Amino acid sequence: MSYGAFSGNPKTMWLSDRGDDRDMQVIEDFWYLDQDGRRWDVPAGTVINGASIPRTLWSSVGSPYTGNYRRAALVHDAAVGREGVLRAESDAMFYFACLAGGCSQLQAKMLYAGVRLGAWASNTHLLSIEAASAVPDATRLPGEQTPRELEIRARYTLIANQLKVTGNDFAEVEQVVDRNLGRAH
Structure with a gap:
């Protein structure tokens, strides 16, 4: 089964003078053509940061720019927030681009759960929990997690365990994730 195709390997440049040193700028147009023929463009000049999956899940899912989902992450970053494109x-x-990039079905499901959790966390009460319980990084013990991070990890673990026994039909995967994030399907 074809999951689409990428235009090749992306050409990027690290922007080491910005933020937490995770930003990159795309220096040559790049795109993903999905299985339905829709082209997802990443124009030269686009700045990406791989921030769609919450940092607290990186040890479970993978950090930005690693593995077979690098190109999918780049296209996803460019698509999120683009006018006329729903999250x-x-x-x-992203799920299908992960498969096109060489991820296994299970890995694509886990990565999809990660980006959906990222969207959920940025649109829920967790932002107020984080603000109310903010502990400066300097006073946190190594590995200590905030209430927000603990909630994200707990939900991810629940979803991941269900996805392990879920079929590979995307509608079924989407339903499992949405049900656990409180979205009716």
């Missing part, structure tokens, strides 16, 4: 559309594209 759910971008996340679904």
Whole structure:
């Protein structure tokens, strides 16, 4: 089964003078053509940061720019927030782009759960929990997690365990994730 194709390997440049040193700028147009023929463009000049999956899940899912999902992450970053593109559309594209990039079905499901959790966390009460319980990094013990991080990890673990026994039909995967994030399907 074809999951689409990428235009090749992306050409990027690290922007080491910005933020937490995770930003990159795309220096040559890049795109992903999905299985339905929709082209997801990443124009030269686009700045990406791989921040769609919460940092607390990196040890479980993988950190940005690693593994077979690097190109999918780049296209997803460019699509999120683009006018006329719904976040759910971008996340679904990411799932299939992960498969096109060489991820296994299980890995694509876990990565999809990670980006959906990222969207959920940025749109829920967890932001107020984080602010109310903010502990400066300097006073946190190594490995200590905030209430927000603990909630994200707990939900991810629940979803991941269900996805391990879920079939590979995307509608079924989407339903499991949405049900656990409180979205009706």
